[in-house]
Amino acid sequence: MKVEILISGFGGQGIMSLGKFLAKAALSEGKEVTYFPSYGAEMRGGTAHCCVKISDSPIASPFEEHPDVALIFNQPSLDKFKKKIKKDSILILNSDLMSEQVSINNSRGACLSLSKIAIDCGNIKVANVVALGALIALDPSIFKKETLVKGLKLTFKNQNTLKQNLLALDKGQALLSSKTYL
Amino acid sequence: MEKNKKLTKVLMSGNEAMGEAAIRAGCKFYSGYPITPQNELTAYMARRMREEGRAFVQAESELAAINMIFGAAVTGVRTMTSSSSPGISLKQEGISYLAGCQLPAVIINVMRGGPGLGNIDSSQSDYFQSTRGGGHGDYFTPTLAPWSAEEATKLVVLAFDLADYYRTPVLVLADAIIGQMMEPVGLPFERMFKKKLPKKTWALTGAKKRPANAVMSLLLGDRVLQRHNERLGRKWDKIKEKEQRFDTYKVQDAKYLIVAYGSQARIAFEAVDILRKQNIKAGLFRPISLWPYPEKGLKELAKGVKKVLVVEQSLGQMVEDVRAALPLGEISFLGKAGGGIPLAKEIVGAIKKSL
16 A cells, blocks of 8 residues: 655645644554655745655655645645646545636546535634545545544544534535535 | 663654754753754754753854854763754854864754755755865764654764764754654664763863863964874774764665665665666665765675666765775766755666666
């Protein structure tokens, strides 16, 4: 097993937090993992991104090359990484922050109202976890749901924040029975 | 150091891991000035040193930081500073003084692109500066280059031991990728250096009931400095003899040897696996000590090898040490500077072109 996950969006959307969260989740399942962030010279309105690699064997290069999973939270991120995303990559887009009609032909893609659903969960900041829910619906083999739930419980001490995140995970997962595929 | 405890893995960035390693190695004083891509190290020390009841100073400049390290080292405590390339240039005067005064200290350089302020991308362009002394005067600094967050912890601990054993400043030369990347790190950290460390009888600890010690780098008088430099020279020779370190991957039957260090060695590692799948007998030689350069190991290994490819995130610096070690070897070079990183497929291409 070897998975490369690219996460990209605006600074403040929980891009790095989600990357680190997934890296820790993978480590807790005994996997090899690397997390590599963009750092420093990012600007307001631009993109922040990170790459998480998970494998059963040691990981050499930590860079994104051709992600197997791309979680894209805004238009500039899609513009930046469009070319790197493979046809058979899992692609989850945040339709709320896309300025154009998206036309990528991914066999396993979903364009979802991540921000709006997050607001429904009580906190726009949980849009990243909505995407994670959608990811486990599209491919249950990368993360076990119970690992993620356990991770969220370890991450959030505040019961209300935890509740919002658990709800976001469930809603994201449930979405893909009734959502707009690309 | 902690011993015989079960190893647990935690997720840490190289920067954080190096900070924790310094604390566990008994670093009592840290001083630094912020610069990307090593800020997490300074931030980590700001928090953890205080928790441990030790001293942390965010200095007003790199010059101040390195001279505070001088002040701490002279009292005999373990001390460390860290920075990135432009900041390390500023610290070179102080490093020269530390070497001249034979003071143990650890300096971490998380390299970024240069020259000048350059950029914040990963680079290996401080190889010359690190392995040729760096500042003025006839000296060297032992230089250790980690290729993972976990190895960075071991090398920081080793750097403190080498510094105390040889009474000299030691560099840990990481790069932006090693500093920024998070990966599992085993705790507690392993100690590689097995020799007994000498007592610091030279330290300035107050001269009550003993003759006063003096530590100075200005040595006037007839041939005083010459004799001092000759003593230092014997020390450099001893370090060259005893402290060469390297690692290898799939070299037993290798016909094509890739030489790379730090983060670039990880990418070369990947290239070796790709080449092996195509039945091309490639192997990796990974220097861990850049000074002293592991020339003995390289010479031995190169005996059965047809061609050597040196890969660096620079326009070609370490390649000169490889050429010096293998004067008759067929050596080619692949490098990118200013934040460029030679990719695995490019390394594979360079090897196949030379078939």
